[in-house]
Amino acid sequence: MIPAQFDYLAPTTVEDALVALAEHGDDAKIIAGGQSLLPVLRMRLNAPEFVIDLGRIESLRGVTEDGDALVIGAMTTHSDVGTNPLVAEHAALITKAVEHLADAQVRHRGTFGGALAHADPAGDLGAPVLALDAEFVITGSGGERRVSAADFFEDFMTTAIGDDEILTSVRIPKHTGWGAHYEKFVRVAHQWPIVAVAATVRAEGGTIAEARIGLTNMGSTPLRATTVEQALVGQPATDEAVRRAAESAAEGTNPPSDLNGDADYRRHLATVLTRRAVLAAAGA
Amino acid sequence: MARIEVTVDGAQVSDDVEPRMLLVQYLREKLGKTGTVIGCDTSNCGACTVHLDGRSVKSCNVLAVQADGHEVTTIEGLATDGELHPMQAAFHECHALQCGFCTPGMIMQSIDLLNDNPKPDEKQIREGIEGNLCRCTGYHNIVRAVQTASGQEVGK
Numbered sequence: 461m462i463p464a465q466f467d468y469l470a471p472t473t474v475e476d477a478l479v480a481l482a483e484h485g486d487d488a489k490i491i492a493g494g495q496s497l498l499p500v501l502r503m504r505l506n507a508p509e510f511v512i513d514l515g516r517i518e519s520l521r522g523v524t525e526d527g528d529a530l531v532i533g534a535m536t537t538h539s540d541v542g543t544n545p546l547v548a549e550h551a552a553l554i555t556k557a558v559e560h561l562a563d564a565q566v567r568h569r570g571t572f573g574g575a576l577a578h579a580d581p582a583g584d585l586g587a588p589v590l591a592l593d594a595e596f597v598i599t600g601s602g603g604e605r606r607v608s609a610a611d612f613f614e615d616f617m618t619t620a621i622g623d624d625e626i627l628t629s630v631r632i633p634k635h636t637g638w639g640a641h642y643e644k645f646v647r648v649a650h651q652w653p654i655v656a657v658a659a660t661v662r663a664e665g666g667t668i669a670e671a672r673i674g675l676t677n678m679g680s681t682p683l684r685a686t687t688v689e690q691a692l693v694g695q696p697a698t699d700e701a702v703r704r705a706a707e708s709a710a711e712g713t714n715p716p717s718d719l720n721g722d723a724d725y726r727r728h729l730a731t732v733l734t735r736r737a738v739l740a741a742a743g744a
Numbered sequence: 745m746a747r748i749e750v751t752v753d754g755a756q757v758s759d760d761v762e763p764r765m766l767l768v769q770y771l772r773e774k775l776g777k778t779g780t781v782i783g784c785d786t787s788n789c790g791a792c793t794v795h796l797d798g799r800s801v802k803s804c805n806v807l808a809v810q811a812d813g814h815e816v817t818t819i820e821g822l823a824t825d826g827e828l829h830p831m832q833a834a835f836h837e838c839h840a841l842q843c844g845f846c847t848p849g850m851i852m853q854s855i856d857l858l859n860d861n862p863k864p865d866e867k868q869i870r871e872g873i874e875g876n877l878c879r880c881t882g883y884h885n886i887v888r889a890v891q892t893a894s895g896q897e898v899g900k
Contacts, residue, residue, distance in 0.1 A: 461785050468746055468763030468809050498805050499787050501764075511763065515810055539799070563875025564856065565790060568799040569806065649874040650788075 463501035470513045474520070474628060477512055478601050482624055484510040490626065491515070492535060492574025495566045520573070520628060523547055529595075529631040534573025539564070541572050551632045553640035553660040553672075553741075557588040560642070563650040573627045576612075579619045579681070582652040586613060586682030587674030588642065591658050594632050600625040613681035635672075638662045641740035643733045644676075647720060653677055654720045655729040657685075657709070659737035661697075668692045668742060678713040678730055685709045688734055697742035702735050709734035748812040752777070753821025761808045767801075768792045770808035771818060779820040779848055783877070790876030793849035794818045800856035802875070819848035822855075831855050831893045838898070840889035842880035850876050854890045863894055 469488075471477040481488055489508035491497050492515070500506050514520060520535035523544045530550050532541060541547055542558035561567060561575075561584040575585050576596070590609045598605055598621055607620045614620060621627055644656040656676035662669045671692040673685040691705035710727035717723045745760040752775060759774055771777040771794070780803060783791030787805040794803045795817040803816075822829035828836065831851050841847045850873065857864060857872035864872060869890045870883065878886060891898045 462766060462769065463764040465762065465764055468807070470809070494807070494810070495787070495805055498766075498807070502766075502785070502804075513810065563790070564853065564872060565793055565800045565802045565875045566787075566805075568796075569801050 461502040461504075463498070464504060464507035466501075466508055466511045468511050468513065470516045472516045472518075474517060474599055474626060477514060477517065477626055478599070478624070480510070480512050481626065482601060484512075485623060488512055490577075492577070493537065493570040494574075495562070495570035496575070496578045496580070514626070525550075526631070528634050530634060531597075532572050532630045532632065534571065534577075534627050534629055536572050538562070538567035538570050538572065538575070542567065547632075550634040550636050551592060552638065553588045553592060553635070553642065553658055554585075554632065556640050557584050557642040557658055560644055561585070566650075572630065576630065577619060577621060577627045579613055579617045580652070581616060581680055581682060582677040584642070584644070584653065584656065584676060587656065587658040587676040589630060589632065589674075590682045590684055591660060591672040591674035592632050592635060593672075594630050596620070596627060597629040597631060598622070598625045599628045604628070606631070610684075616680040635660055635662075638670075639741040639743050641737045643737035643740065645729055645733055655715070655726050655733055657730065657733040657737040659734065659741040661692075661738060661741040663697055663742050666696050666698075666744075668695050668697055668738075671738060671741075673709070673734060673738070675709070675713065675730060675734075678710065678715045678726060680714070683713055685711070685730075685734060687711050688738075692738065697739065697744040699735075699739065699744070702738050702742075702744075706731050706734040706738065746809050746812075748809055750808075750811050750813075751815040753816070753818055763807065763809050765808045766804055767794070767796075767806040767808050767811050767816070768803035770811075771803060771816070777818050777820050780818045781845060781848055783845065783849070788877065789846070789849070790853060790873075791846050791849040793852040793876065795852060795856065798859070800853050817852075819852060822851070829855070831858070831889070834889040834893035835886075838885050838889040838892055840881065840885040846876060846878045846880075850878065850886055854886075854893065857890065858894055863896060864890070866891070
């Protein structure tokens with residue numbers, strides 16, 4: 461299977477990429493690492509006339525610190541994010557989620573921003589960045605704007621990025637010292653998660669002081685399990701207490717039904733995986 | 745058409761290619777490097793794995809134009825002066841194949857794994873090659889081959 465014919469543009473600056481996007485608009489598609497887009501093009505599910513490759517824009521790669529936030533360039537590959545010491549120190553939940561994202565080859569090529577802009581609710585990065593209250597930096601011809609993770613994911617594979625805009629970086633508030641775990645339930649290796657839970661916890665002694673929990677594939681966007689987050693505050697990091705709090709993990713979700721499991725099964729999974737993720741994140 | 749210059753298995757090559765041409769097609773159809781195979785055509789199976797600037801990638805999921813200015817190593821570029829690469833030799837010694845179709849990708853990914861982690865344990869090996877499917881061996885001898893190539897004692 462090969463993609464339909466297209467013209468290929470490889471700008472070296474964000475400005476040039478925006479010009480190309482403005483010129484070709486609806487007929488153009490941006491390619492980041494291509495690990496989701498190329499299969500789509502090969503299956504002819506989409507056939508853009510122009511493909512604009514961000515791969516030659518060096519300024520979009522890398523992880524930097526900016527005060528209380530980490531700034532992850534949109535074109536930083538999953539493997540570079542996964543091995544980055546700043547990310548491991550200040551946003552361990554991202555490191556944990558990237559570790560088992562797809563497979564090694566895809567992690568070498570796929571990018572942090574590309575996967576988030578693709579916004580597949582079964583993707584592994586949405587829940588962690590939502591749990592960490594990330595901000596998305598979106599650049600258009602008029603400059604930059606920032607969108608909170610809660611507002612970024614609008615629907616199934618739909619984000620707040622406008623037709624003439626590019627996601628350029630993601631700002632992650634530092635969660636230094638927080639324990640983290642990404643509990644992913646799959647049937648076979650390197651599958652999309654049937655359900656996954658991203659949990660990060662600040663523990664004081666054996667008590668949970670704060671918790672943030674994101675759910676993967678429990679609706680048309682990544683979701684927060686806010687009821688569980690609130691119920692965990694002040695609780696001991698014990699199996700019994702966490703199990704009780706995790707019972708409401710599926711509250712307000714709308715999971716899909718498919719060959720891997722129906723919605724009820726996924727709701728059940730969400731409670732089990734939330735308990736496991738929180739306990740692991742709390743180091744219990 | 746787009747002009748690309750790529751170093752493939754140590755040789756500089758230059759070609760006009762259609763932007764939609766996949767790297768694996770370029771290697772096989774333009775350069776005749778049929779050692780890299782197309783397995784699933786859906787970027788699942790890993791049979792087409794090559795190294796792009798020293799890191800493993802699925803060459804069915806990279807455009808040839810994206811490799812412009814970069815370095816590609818295929819299974820055909822591993823042996824030096826007729827001597828098999830240690831990973832190739834280990835696959836041979838451990839009989840880490842049956843039909844052999846997954847082998848080129850399996851070897852390229854296993855080399856990448858050892859570049860990252862020179863002494864992986866069995867679990868790390870199985871996770872490290874999770875992007876490569878083998879439908880014959882049950883992976884047993886493949887794991888043994890990677891253990892052998894890493895100079896570790898091989899389990900029974």
